[in-house]
Amino acid sequence: MSVYVDEKTKVIVQGITGHQGSFHTGEMLSFGTKVVAGVSPGKAGTKFMDKVPVVGSVRDTLEYEPDATMISVAAPFVKDAAFEAIDAGIKFVYILTEHVPFHDSLEIVHNAKRKGITVIGPNGPGITAVGKCKIGIMPNKIFKKGNVGITSRSGTLTYEIVDAVTKSGRGESTVIGLGGDPVVGLNYIDVLKQYEKDPDTEQIVLVGEIGGSNEELAAQYIKKHVSKKVVAYITGRSAPPGKRMGHAGAIIEKGVGTAESKIKAFNEAGVKVAEYPTDVPSLLE
């Protein structure tokens, strides 16, 4: 088992013919992801890499029975793309795009919730169930199948930690990027619930950063409800207050969202926090 996606997941790509969309769809296919169709209104009727049918709307992909969609369109068009997927009843929506206005994200997230649809992102690197399915832009070669679930708000930092876990001789179950925006579909607690139920995941790495208080809430949740081993890494200890550190969501506002507060919350919940990203494996079993 894995969480949210597995070897049976049929994926469509909204924005399959774009610069980013086409490159990463190619990588997903070579990873083994079942990409069943792509959406690109201007290029309907063509085939991507001679095999994946390109159609003009999400509704037109329904004959391929998709379970999930990856949205890789420019920020001004994300709300429309996500609404289209939600309207068509696609059960899992992953949004890669950065710089989506958060008012659009609010509408996407609340509409999805009302329809029982899972949204992850915007501004995330994707989800990878190792050996089964990859949606997104994570590099294919850093993974090895194992029992560590990893979840994070960032991209490259996640790869750094995945790479360290792999090089330590361990491996990963499902790696989930939640996205670096202030408003995203899933937070740590949603993902922790899934990892707790997943027989393939035996230990969990939570990668957090400054901004908001989702790490603190996750720490409280872990203390009460998570029986599996959890370790953490928090970045942004040296960030000045009031500055957005690259991610729209990575900002200390009115004293809320500091690394100290998050590290303290994890310490109080008995979750060990690594000093450097490369120290994470040494805290694992």
Add this chain to the structure above:
Amino acid sequence: MGKQIFRTHGIPVPASYLVEKPGDVKKYEIPVVVKSQILLGGRGKSGGIKFAKSQSELDAAVKELLGAKIRGLTVTKVLVEEMIHIKKEMYVSIALDRTVKEPVLIATSQGGVEIESVPHDQLYTRHIDPMLGYSDFIGREAAAFMKLEPDIAKQFLSLLRTLYHIWTSEDCELVEINPLVITEEGKLIAADSKVIVDGDSTYRHKEFEVVDPEKTPLEVEAQSKGYAFIELDGNIGVIANGAGLTMATLDALTLHHGKPRNFLDLGGTDNSEIVLKAFELVMKAQPKAILVNIFGGVTKCDTVATGIAMAKENLHIKLPMVVRLSGVRDEEGRKILKDHDVESFPTMMEAIEKVVKLAGGN
């Protein structure tokens, strides 16, 4: 900017006009408040606000403030504003609660002070379901909580309706009125306001000039070139890819008693020119050494290495430079760097220890 948006949408604000030279002063209803237009909080305490009860006092105040220096900034514009007769000061705001993923309305009849200093039991705090939006029942609840007189309550409901409309239609993170004044004449007026607009929404709000008074000139330049860049007060220039990894690089440097000069996230790129331009920015910050930390994925290590070699040559960089390359095409990248006499390491920690030594820290 707050008042401009409020006026556009019809929230009552004090009447005012801008003055850039003494001749601009109009015969105006006296008394007035003269406010220097600088992007600083606390300008009242710094002598940037004057009151005028007669035309001669007004002329004198304008003359005194124009060209004056307030905390290092020269005043080039002053605002002449109608003096309002305050009976009561209140507070109202709508902000994003990112944890709940809903806007939250906060209102209190205890305004005119920092909202953080108002006791919790005096605050009306209510989340608004963004799909239902604001509706008058919410305003009635708030007005009852604040014990507003019926005539004021009526104005308050109309104001809240508009305030929520501004919050959504102008893509705001925060709309705040403090103080929200009840005048002696029984009118509700937004005497002072603060509006923060989501920076990612500017493409659909070209009518407003985006000013971030907190940004340094170099940060403004970086933003216009598309880089996430922040100046810090150390001496090691930093270029990394990905916001999380860049933050982690600064943290690791700091834990090793190194002092970062800046945050610069290259983002995902397969273009060496973008690396070169990043170096131009970092060089302008005059660091003592430069650290590049790349975990290759979308951003390939050999592309970055080529950019570094270009920067070294074109910008005549003589500073100590340490590069960490790992991930996609790292071997190729390291070879390019070796050919250009740039030192590189496969791990972040080796590179950090080295650059701290070279920058003269620890």
